Amino acid sequence: MSWKKGSLKQSTSITARLATFYTLTTLIILFVSSALLYWMLSTSIERGSENFVHSEITAISNILRGHVNDWSALNQEIVWKPQSQSNRYYARVTTADGLEVRATAGIDDILLSNVTWPLAPKKDGIISASKVIKIDKDQYYMLSTGWVVLDNTANKQAFHIEVALNVSHDQHLLWLYRQNLIFVTIFGTLCAFLVSMFLSKLGLRPVRKLTRALSKINANQLSDRLVIEHPPKELGDLILAFNDSLERLENSFNRLSAFSSDIAHELRTPINNLLGETEVMLSRPREVEEYQHLLSSNLEEYQHLSHIVDRLLFIARADNNNISLIKTPLVLRDEVRAVLDFLEAYAEEKQINLSIKGNATLEADATLLRNAISNLVTNAIKYIEPEGKVSVILEEDEEQVTIKVRDNGPGIKQEHLTHIFDRFYRVDSDRAKHTGGSGLGLAIVKSIIELHGGSITMNSNVGKGSIIIMTFPKLNAD
Numbered sequence: 377m378s379w380k381k382g383s384l385k386q387s388t389s390i391t392a393r394l395a396t397f398y399t400l401t402t403l404i405i406l407f408v409s410s411a412l413l414y415w416m417l418s419t420s421i422e423r424g425s426e427n428f429v430h431s432e433i434t435a436i437s438n439i440l441r442g443h444v445n446d447w448s449a450l451n452q453e454i455v456w457k458p459q460s461q462s463n464r465y466y467a468r469v470t471t472a473d474g475l476e477v478r479a480t481a482g483i484d485d486i487l488l489s490n491v492t493w494p495l496a497p498k499k500d501g502i503i504s505a506s507k508v509i510k511i512d513k514d515q516y517y518m519l520s521t522g523w524v525v526l527d528n529t530a531n532k533q534a535f536h537i538e539v540a541l542n543v544s545h546d547q548h549l550l551w552l553y554r555q556n557l558i559f560v561t562i563f564g565t566l567c568a569f570l571v572s573m574f575l576s577k578l579g580l581r582p583v584r585k586l587t588r589a590l591s592k593i594n595a596n597q598l599s600d601r602l603v604i605e606h607p608p609k610e611l612g613d614l615i616l617a618f619n620d621s622l623e624r625l626e627n628s629f630n631r632l633s634a635f636s637s638d639i640a641h642e643l644r645t646p647i648n649n650l651l652g653e654t655e656v657m658l659s660r661p662r663e664v665e666e667y668q669h670l671l672s673s674n675l676e677e678y679q680h681l682s683h684i685v686d687r688l689l690f691i692a693r694a695d696n697n698n699i700s701l702i703k704t705p706l707v708l709r710d711e712v713r714a715v716l717d718f719l720e721a722y723a724e725e726k727q728i729n730l731s732i733k734g735n736a737t738l739e740a741d742a743t744l745l746r747n748a749i750s751n752l753v754t755n756a757i758k759y760i761e762p763e764g765k766v767s768v769i770l771e772e773d774e775e776q777v778t779i780k781v782r783d784n785g786p787g788i789k790q791e792h793l794t795h796i797f798d799r800f801y802r803v804d805s806d807r808a809k810h811t812g813g814s815g816l817g818l819a820i821v822k823s824i825i826e827l828h829g830g831s832i833t834m835n836s837n838v839g840k841g842s843i844i845i846m847t848f849p850k851l852n853a854d
């Protein structure tokens with residue numbers, strides 16, 4: 377199946393995601409800091425106005441307290457002074473009955489009667505309340521009221537003081553400030569969006585480079601590795617992992633190619649022999665005995681070919697887990713004994729001593745297990761010098777069963793050990809031709825052990841001998 381661009385359902389690009397994320401973050405930061413700045417400024421301006429109106433109420437109440445009938449001081453504070461000041465304020469003093477004592481000219485024109493003043497408690501003291509109201513378009517006033525109750529007079533008198541300060545200028549300043557903050561927030565967010573788009577694209581440039589480099593790799597160039605100069609850390613790890621899997625892929629690919637050519641190679645010689653001999657035989661009329669001789673020699677080749685094909689088929693089916701095991705509890709000493717008895721004649725031919733040590737029990741497929749042990753012991757007999765020794769050692773503990781096949785033969789060099797379980801791998805192919813081995817025995821043993829959930833390793837000392845260790849877990853789930 378080939379993957380085309382359209383066949384992959386893609387979600388939003390990383391560039392767009394990053395840009396949105398940065399923009400939203402900037403918007404939130406700008407909004408919160410603007411709101412905070414605005415709140416700080418408006419509170420401080422309002423506090424200034426509040427202080428002014430409160431101090432004005434205090435001044436008027438002091439005049440009322442000190443000189444109840446001193447109208448000149450009251451006139452100065454309420455009638456004349458407000459007109460001479462730029463931050464114009466208006467004041468009014470009324471009695472508890474609502475009779476006006478003094479008022480700044482125009483207070484009634486400016487402060488409409490339907491304006492609600494803040495309510496101050498009707499107690500003595502310079503207790504006052506204040507608030508900002510909008511009277512008209514662009515006309516803002518800070519209103520404040522207070523009460524003065526004079527106890528020292530014969531008839532207890534109470535005065536209501538009202539002060540209104542024009543704060544339109546401050547409100548206009550605050551409005552301007554608000555507009556500027558809104559502009560800065562919008563402009564800043566827009567800039568953040570553009571900059572983050574640019575930066576995200578810049579930051580993701582190595583990913584595009586990686587995509588280009590990846591698209592150049594195909595099955596014919598598996599030996600190529602991904603090379604990107606100074607990649608960022610995140611991609612560095614990805615490149616390493618990718619190169620790692622390329623290497624594994626290349627190894628499997630090479631093994632598969634080698635395996636195919638090995639099969640062709642293995643089958644070519646016997647088939648060529650069959651062809652050659654048959655052609656020669658057919659070149660002229662022959663005696664019946666000659667035909668019989670050819671057919672029986674061909675039969676041997678056919679058997680050899682059939683043997684190779686059967687074993688290859690077994691390995692392929694084992695690879696696909698397509699072999700069902702018939703497991704029974706086995707006393708391994710008996711199984712090994714049967715194998716050694718079978719190989720006794722072959723061993724005697726080479727004067728090789730076979731022995732068993734220890735014992736163990738295991739649930740396994742008897743036929744396959746005998747096959748594996750037989751392959752290993754046959755190898756040992758085949759590859760060691762005459763008068764050598766081969767022993768099968770059986771061990772078990774609570775967790776696992778181990779079968780070891782040890783010999784004192786020529787051993788195998790370390791460089792071969794890593795490939796020893798590969799199909800068709802022979803240490804010395806010339807000697808193998810002589811001994812007739814096809815290099816499939818150990819591959820089959822490995823498949824059998826792995827079918828049982830076990831593992832196999834081979835250790836060897838050149839000149840001293842080899843040992844093959846098979847380990848099976850005891851609590852086999854199957």
Ligand SMILES: Nc1ncnc2c1ncn2[C@@H]1O[C@H](COP(=O)(O)OP(=O)(O)OP(=O)(O)O)[C@@H](O)[C@H]1O
Pocket residue numbers: 755756759760783785786787788796801802803804808812813814815816817818819842
């Ligand atoms: N006990 C051993 N001592 C030394 N070399 C060994 C031993 N066992 C295996 N070998 C080497 O490992 C190679 C692979 O063994 P393997 O059993 O897979 O194939 P083979 O014996 O050549 O052929 P066959 O398919 O008939 O078993 C052999 O060719 C041999 O060189």
Ligand SMILES: [Mg+2]
Pocket residue numbers: 751754755813816817818
């Ligand atoms: Mg063998």
